[in-house]
Amino acid sequence: MTPTPLTWIKSSYSGNDGPDCVEVAISLTRHPTIHIRDSKNKDAARLEFTDGAWSDFLEFAVGR
Structure with missing residues (x-):
């Protein structure tokens, strides 16, 4: 089975012609x-989170 490419x-x-930041x-x-x-x-190391870990991170980041 071929993996589906990520979008x-x-x-x-991030601006179109300015400094870039992150992609998800x-x-x-x-x-x-x-995936981050x-x-x-774009060819460097990437971070990968489960949906639960990502939810926990977002909850922590916004201080709720």
Whole structure:
């Protein structure tokens, strides 16, 4: 089975011709994962979170 390519979404803080930031992709497989990469270096290491870990991170980041 061939994996489905990820669709990357650039952060709204990244400009089209200015400094870039991060990109996020969501894989909706049997075990959903959230992928994060540096939009300036797309071939570098990436972070990958389970949906639960990502929810925990967001809850912590916004201080709720």
